Amino acid sequence: MTSKKKNTKKNGKFQLENLLANDSENLLAEILQLGLQQLMELERDHHIGADPYERSDQRRTSRNGYKPRQLYTRVGTLHLRVPQTRDGEFYPSILERYQRSEKALVAALAEAYVQGVSTRKMAKVTERLLGKEFSASTISRFSAELDAELEAWRTRRLSGDYPYVKIDARYERCRRDGIVVDMAVLVAIGVSEDGHRHVLAVETGWGESETVWSEFIGGLKARGLQGVEMFTSDAHPGIRKALQAHFPGTPWQRCQYHFQRNTFDKAPKKRQDELHQALREIWRRGNSYRQAKARLGELIDRLEEPLPDVADWLSEQAEQTLTVFQVAPPTHRRRVRTTNAVERLHQELKRRSKPVRIFPNPQSCLRLFGAMLKEQHEDWITGRRYLKMKQLEEFKKKRKSSSVDPPKKIHQPAMAE
Structure with missing residues (x-):
């Protein structure tokens, strides 16, 4: 032996x-x-x-x-x-371990597919690193499994109340009948009754027509969205009409960040810093609704002569940015007065979609963004609370018991002419 x-x-x-x-x-x-x-x-x-x-x-x-x-x-x-x-x-046990590694490799390839890496690029990478090229059919099989998982998540039933909901869209380039066109990616996030953020929906559409937004927002309602105290979005007419149709009577907050940019477009560049400071004073979270509205009125009066177009714009549109003072407690206002949280998601979507450049079809775009947003959703619901919702309940009780805001001295810096 x-x-x-x-x-x-x-x-x-x-x-x-x-x-x-x-x-x-x-x-x-x-x-x-x-x-x-x-x-x-x-x-x-x-x-x-x-x-x-x-x-x-x-x-x-x-x-x-x-x-x-x-x-x-x-x-x-x-x-x-x-x-x-x-x-x-x-x-052999050594081959069992390698089999697990190979499965991990295939999972990584599926993840790479989700991240927008083309089949051609993946083939080159795997051929160089591992001596093996995975075919498009293999990747397609794994993507089909992924699609089923993402579809179940995107169409899940929404349980419980979502007091705050934010809606926004961004655009990606996609092929349609052989022509490259802009495709809208619609996203909704909400803050649940326990204070965690949730990704509520993600869909694609050919533009932001009233029909597209109505299907998106109507889909949220059909899946059980309820208990909304306030929607926040920009002033896109498709969103406004869809909200009025599916959630009539629910308060709407116009995104203050988008509104500020719209205001700057109407003012000379040399006056934009002054307008920025004035709007900040109006939107300061410690203000009551009446105080914010009074400061807005003072600003409009001062702009009547030097900037009449801006004054008219503010008079007609700016009150839409003050809903947050009536609905949310001061401690919540900074986080629910804009759609910036959705904008930050959009920036990450943009970064991850950059290698793709042009999506071959809407489903490939929905797969990529759905996978990313599902991951973000899971991080949010298992992480720290975004807001303390007990403060909202206390604010609502106080609002019911008193219809008069406590007096507060109003200070508004004069605008330079």
Whole structure:
């Protein structure tokens, strides 16, 4: 028995010396292949309980030849001879570990597909790193499994109340009948009754028509969205009409950030800093609704002569930005007065979609963004609370018990002419 083990070791050593002497181009792969082959042989000996041709009371079974197997590794493809036994119960543990690695690789490829890496690029990367190219059909199979998971998440039932809901859209380039067009990606996030943020919906549409927004917002209602104290969005007419149709009577807050940009577009550049400071004073979270409205009135009066167009704009539109003072407590206002939280998601979507440049179809875009937003949703609901919702309940009770805001001295800096 000892002599046979020594012969096995000598054979392995002899083969290794030959590899080193031949200076092969794939030396690392061949050394790894030799080492794995030796390990599998030794493990089979241990499983059998005896060396080749050895008679032993410890023998449990006998050898039964080999099966060819290709193993894909970082140093290239290894061509192995997997030892077999007659009882059929032996399989090298080293290959089991590599099988798990291969599954992890396929999962990584699916993730790369989600992240917008093209099949062609993935093929090059995997061929270089692992000596194996995964076909488009393989990736498509995994993407189909992913689509089923994402579809279940996107269409899930919304349970509980969502006092605050924010809605916004961004655009991606997508092929439609062979022509590259802009496609809208619609996103809604909400703050639940326990204070966590949730991604409520993500859909794609050809533009932001009233019909597109109505289907999106109507879909939220059909899935159970309820308990909304306030919607926040920009002033897109499609959103406004859809909200009026599906959630009539629910307060709407015009995004203060978008409104400020719209205001700057109507004012000379040299007056924009002054307008910025004036709007900040109006929107200061410690103000009551009446105080904010009074400051807005003072600003409009001061702009009548130097900037009449801006004064008219503020008179007609600015009160839409003050809803938050009536609905949310001061501690919540900074986080619910704009759609900035959705904008930050859009920036991440933009970064991740950059390698794609042009989506081949809406489904590929929805797959990418759905996977990203599902991950963000899971981080949010398992992380820290975004808002303390007890403060909202206290604010609502106080609002019911008193219809008059406490008096507060109003200070408004004069605008330079």
